[in-house]
Amino acid sequence: MKGVAPGRRTVIRILTAAAIAAAVLLPQILQRYQQYHLIHVAGLIAIYVLLALGLNVIIGYTGILNLGYAAFYGIGAYTAALLAIHFKISFWLLLPISGLAAAAAGALIGMTTLRLRGDYIAIVTLGFVEIVRLGLNNLDFLTNGPKGLPGIDQTILVPQLTLAGRSLKLDNDISYYYFILLLVLAAIFVLLRLHNSRVGRSWVAIREDESAAEIMGVNTTAMKIQAFATGTFFAGVAGCVYTHWVGFITPELFTFWESVLLVVMIVLGGMGSTAGVLLGALLIVGIPEVLRDVLQQFSGGGASSMKSFYDNLILARMLIFGVIMMVIVIFRPQGIVPPKRPRVSEKKSGSEPAPDGGV
Amino acid sequence: MLFQQLINGLTLGSIYALIALGYTLVYGILLLINFAHSEIFMMGAYFGVFSLMIFEKLHIFQGAPFMLVACALAASMICTGLLGVIVEFAAYRPLRNAPRLAPLISAIGVSIFLQNFMMIVVSPESKTFPDTIPLHVYKLGGTASISSLQVIIIVVSVALMAALHLFIKYTKMGKAMRATSQDAETAKLMGINVNMVISLTFFIGAALGGAAGVLNGMYYGSVKYNMGFIPGIKAFTAAVLGGIGDVRGAMIGGFVLGILESLGAGYVSSAYKDVFAFVILILVLVFRPQGLLGRKISNKV
Amino acid sequence: MENKLLETENLTIHFGGVRAVENVSFSVGEKEIVALIGPNGAGKTTVFNLLTGVYQPLSGAIRFKGERVENRKPNTITRMGIARTFQNLRLFQNMTVAENVMVGYTCRMRGGMLVAILRTGPFKKLEAAAEEKAHEWLSFVGLSARANELARNLAYGEQRRLEIARAMATGPNLLLLDEPTAGMNPAESESIMELIRGIRDLGAAVLLIEHDMRVVMGISGRIIVLDYGEKIAEGRPEEIQKNERVIEAYLGKKAAKG
Ligand SMILES: Nc1ncnc2c1ncn2[C@@H]1O[C@H](COP(=O)(O)OP(=O)(O)OP(=O)(O)O)[C@@H](O)[C@H]1O
Numbered sequence: 001m002k003g004v005a006p007g008r009r010t011v012i013r014i015l016t017a018a019a020i021a022a023a024v025l026l027p028q029i030l031q032r033y034q035q036y037h038l039i040h041v042a043g044l045i046a047i048y049v050l051l052a053l054g055l056n057v058i059i060g061y062t063g064i065l066n067l068g069y070a071a072f073y074g075i076g077a078y079t080a081a082l083l084a085i086h087f088k089i090s091f092w093l094l095l096p097i098s099g100l101a102a103a104a105a106g107a108l109i110g111m112t113t114l115r116l117r118g119d120y121i122a123i124v125t126l127g128f129v130e131i132v133r134l135g136l137n138n139l140d141f142l143t144n145g146p147k148g149l150p151g152i153d154q155t156i157l158v159p160q161l162t163l164a165g166r167s168l169k170l171d172n173d174i175s176y177y178y179f180i181l182l183l184v185l186a187a188i189f190v191l192l193r194l195h196n197s198r199v200g201r202s203w204v205a206i207r208e209d210e211s212a213a214e215i216m217g218v219n220t221t222a223m224k225i226q227a228f229a230t231g232t233f234f235a236g237v238a239g240c241v242y243t244h245w246v247g248f249i250t251p252e253l254f255t256f257w258e259s260v261l262l263v264v265m266i267v268l269g270g271m272g273s274t275a276g277v278l279l280g281a282l283l284i285v286g287i288p289e290v291l292r293d294v295l296q297q298f299s300g301g302g303a304s305s306m307k308s309f310y311d312n313l314i315l316a317r318m319l320i321f322g323v324i325m326m327v328i329v330i331f332r333p334q335g336i337v338p339p340k341r342p343r344v345s346e347k348k349s350g351s352e353p354a355p356d357g358g359v
Numbered sequence: 360m361l362f363q364q365l366i367n368g369l370t371l372g373s374i375y376a377l378i379a380l381g382y383t384l385v386y387g388i389l390l391l392i393n394f395a396h397s398e399i400f401m402m403g404a405y406f407g408v409f410s411l412m413i414f415e416k417l418h419i420f421q422g423a424p425f426m427l428v429a430c431a432l433a434a435s436m437i438c439t440g441l442l443g444v445i446v447e448f449a450a451y452r453p454l455r456n457a458p459r460l461a462p463l464i465s466a467i468g469v470s471i472f473l474q475n476f477m478m479i480v481v482s483p484e485s486k487t488f489p490d491t492i493p494l495h496v497y498k499l500g501g502t503a504s505i506s507s508l509q510v511i512i513i514v515v516s517v518a519l520m521a522a523l524h525l526f527i528k529y530t531k532m533g534k535a536m537r538a539t540s541q542d543a544e545t546a547k548l549m550g551i552n553v554n555m556v557i558s559l560t561f562f563i564g565a566a567l568g569g570a571a572g573v574l575n576g577m578y579y580g581s582v583k584y585n586m587g588f589i590p591g592i593k594a595f596t597a598a599v600l601g602g603i604g605d606v607r608g609a610m611i612g613g614f615v616l617g618i619l620e621s622l623g624a625g626y627v628s629s630a631y632k633d634v635f636a637f638v639i640l641i642l643v644l645v646f647r648p649q650g651l652l653g654r655k656i657s658n659k660v
Numbered sequence: 661m662e663n664k665l666l667e668t669e670n671l672t673i674h675f676g677g678v679r680a681v682e683n684v685s686f687s688v689g690e691k692e693i694v695a696l697i698g699p700n701g702a703g704k705t706t707v708f709n710l711l712t713g714v715y716q717p718l719s720g721a722i723r724f725k726g727e728r729v730e731n732r733k734p735n736t737i738t739r740m741g742i743a744r745t746f747q748n749l750r751l752f753q754n755m756t757v758a759e760n761v762m763v764g765y766t767c768r769m770r771g772g773m774l775v776a777i778l779r780t781g782p783f784k785k786l787e788a789a790a791e792e793k794a795h796e797w798l799s800f801v802g803l804s805a806r807a808n809e810l811a812r813n814l815a816y817g818e819q820r821r822l823e824i825a826r827a828m829a830t831g832p833n834l835l836l837l838d839e840p841t842a843g844m845n846p847a848e849s850e851s852i853m854e855l856i857r858g859i860r861d862l863g864a865a866v867l868l869i870e871h872d873m874r875v876v877m878g879i880s881g882r883i884i885v886l887d888y889g890e891k892i893a894e895g896r897p898e899e900i901q902k903n904e905r906v907i908e909a910y911l912g913k914k915a916a917k918g
């Protein structure tokens with residue numbers, strides 16, 4: 001990766017290594033202490049990280065408020081489930097297929113909203129997620145309606161991956177956790193490369209001032225569609241993984257509120273900041289789940305005050321998120337971990353500039 | 360059947376039109392989609408229920424159903440109006456000069472907050488709206504009929520819209536509102552207190568949304584913490600249909616949408632009635648974002 | 661003008677009832693510095709918006725290097741070789757100074773997302789070239805030391821310079837400057853004039869909107885005067901200074917105002 005001040009680069013490397021090490025060791029530790037539920041939660045957090053990273057391309061990099069991201073997650077999930085159930089297609093094929101299906105839908109929405117102002121795009125995407133939800137609920141013959149698609153895990157083959165002699169069989173929470181972690185790392189790798197290139201610069205320029213970007217030569221049409229497609233691709237992949245892992249999906253998993261939850265993660269963590277998005281997902285998904293577990297164990301079922309404290313907390317969760325959204329945009333609009341811009345080397349140019357002229 | 364659907368559509372449409380006015384008034388002045396408006400509508404319905412409960416406890420207006428409704432409506436409108444002013448003050452005013460995404464996000468925050476507040480503090484279950492008006496059904500020839508509730512909803516809505524029209528057209532504050540929505544900078548130079556006008560706009564918009572909430576509660580007989588979302592989107596659709604920022608357009612858009620929806624539900628399928636509204640919304644936004652009546656506005660560089 | 665780089669013919673656009681630009685014809689030759697002047701609201705910025713594809717003319721034609729410009733998107737026009745700055749600064753505030761300039765160079769870069777992910781050889785070369793370009797143009801406008809600063813942290817005058825560097829990075833044959841010295845003191849204005857001459861010496865033509873008459877008279881070879889959307893005069897600085905209509909429309913108004 002290019003550019004970042006030398007002193008900070010070391011710190012970032014150490015932190016990154018530590019974070020990866022912690023993520024890798026986590027299931028082992030949890031297993032040791034028999035916190036099986038928390039292993040599941042860790043996998044869930046990882047899925048949300050993947051989703052939030054994708055949405056961050058659209059909201060954080062390009063500045064387009066997409067309120068319908070869960071629809072693309074749902075499109076990926078249902079694509080994977082239906083193809084797996086009816087055609088027994090392998091997980092490894094479904095992974096890109098679901099991603100591409102979601103990306104195609106994303107590109108389509110991107111195209112239809114091209115000429116619209118930001119707040120209108122928010123409304124269109126909101127309308128889209130509702131249409132998808134209503135569609136999934138009402139197309140009974142295909143989606144089994146509100147009852148959802150159960151038993152996917154029994155009708156499909158267990159995904160298996162053999163790498164360097166060792167085989168990873170996706171058949172429990174731990175293996176899925178590691179697989180999703182792998183996807184997250186791959187996503188971060190790809191997204192950082194995109195971000196630190198002309199592609200990412202164009203996206204951010206659009207976020208900063210769309211018409212100025214266009215006048216400076218950025219093909220805003222193409223770049224916005226690409227941002228939509230890239231971002232929603234990850235949603236499709238996440239949907240496919242979730243379907244295979246949990247084995248049961250219903251339309252209510254892919255609602256407007258799910259989208260809002262993802263927006264909260266990004267706003268809280270820091271729009272456009274990878275570390276921020278990771279942190280945002282960790283806090284928003286992790287804290288309530290971990291609290292539930294901890295409180296349940298310490299109250300041992302007997303002390304009901306803890307239990308009711310927790311119940312209230314879960315109830316108040318969305319309420320607190322609402323307040324967080326307001327407070328953050330007003331008092332810390334850049335989020336907990338503000339995004340850092342890539343730096344160029346500090347040298348002075350020796351050569352004279354030369355306008356190279358248009359074509 | 361057609362006539363009946365038109366009457367139902369008119370009823371629905373007058374509720375949508377009232378809510379749509381709130382979106383349009385605020386948009387006209389701040390160029391901002393007030394995302395929290397659907398929750399103001401929901402709060403209006405609850406304020407209606409609460410005031411009816413209080414009136415019953417205090418044994419006032421008990422023999423006079425119209426007085427009862429009028430007072431509940433007025434109480435709810437005042438409360439939602441004030442709530443609207445508070446929301447603007449807390450969530451929008453600090454972000455006047457922030458990037459465009461910011462007020463949108465804080466509005467969604469307000470929305471989530473209000474919904475969950477009502478869910479936790481009042482109840483996650485729906486609440487019955489107390490009976491007020493004795494229900495009469497008037498035959499209108501053929502199979503069509505109109506209920507006393509529908510008459511009241513239509514009459515009240517039309518009266519409120521007429522009042523708004525007169526207010527904007529003929530009062531000093533109304534003229535200040537129009538001037539500010541034309542050009543806030545010039546209005547300021549002309550000595551108009553723009554902050555004051557913005558607060559007033561939020562008050563009026565929210566009060567109309569609150570009235571719609573009460574009427575909606577009466578019509579369907581119940582209220583719930585998440586009742587605002589769908590009518591909110593539909594009213595927004597209505598506002599866009601009429602050209603957002605255009606007061607007359609919002610009224611017309613509301614009625615058009617209400618009638619289209621009733622016809623769709625009657626002749627096609629009621630399972631998809633919400634889908635119609637969303638599809639109309641997307642089609643209009645994509646192909647005619649200036650609305651069916653509006654003029655095209657160019658962006659300045 | 662033996663070799664016309666830019667030519668407009670009866671350019672017209674109206675906004676509602678306002679005839680912002682009405683039948684304006686003019687041309688700019690290679691390596692020429694031309695000033696576009698006129699009172700506030702005369703339609704100068706609107707001419708720039710027409711030239712860069714922000715607005716489409718109601719009627720009339722624009723030819724650049726012999727090609728029609730109307731009905732093209734702004735980014736295509738930039739690729740053709742017209743770049744501009746803005747009257748009220750339009751920088752990418754939360755990007756670094758160097759990145760702002762590199763965005764300008766984007767339209768000269770090839771390769772999409774796939775090469776950006778794979779970091780192929782040609783891709784790396786182009787990215788390095790973009791960085792090099794940024795260094796060159798930043799040193800040209802004197803902002804080398806601030807390359808890694810966020811654009812919004814620059815002083816006002818520096819932001820104006822950065823806009824010029826960003827525009828030049830698009831590789832234009834014609835640079836449109838919208839009031840580049842607005843809000844500057846005489847010394848700063850002087851250095852911007854130096855910059856404009858430097859750009860001309862590098863081979864680009866400059867069309868310049870400017871209110872500061874010292875700047876206009878100092879560097880432009882030819883002056884075009886707009887009033888109420890119409891061209892009322894054109895000529896060398898000495899001619900314009902003496903032109904009755906210009907004095908009446910422009911200087912007269914200004915005198916009346918001051
Ligand atoms: N998008 C628009 N919509 C409506 N009117 C416009 C638009 N753009 C420009 N105008 C009008 O066109 C006229 C010319 O404006 P323009 O900005 O081109 O003037 P200018 O010569 O650049 O003035 P200044 O010296 O103040 O920058 C003005 O009356 C302005 O109000």
Ligand SMILES: [Mg+2]
Pocket residue numbers: 704705706747
């Ligand atoms: Mg101008």
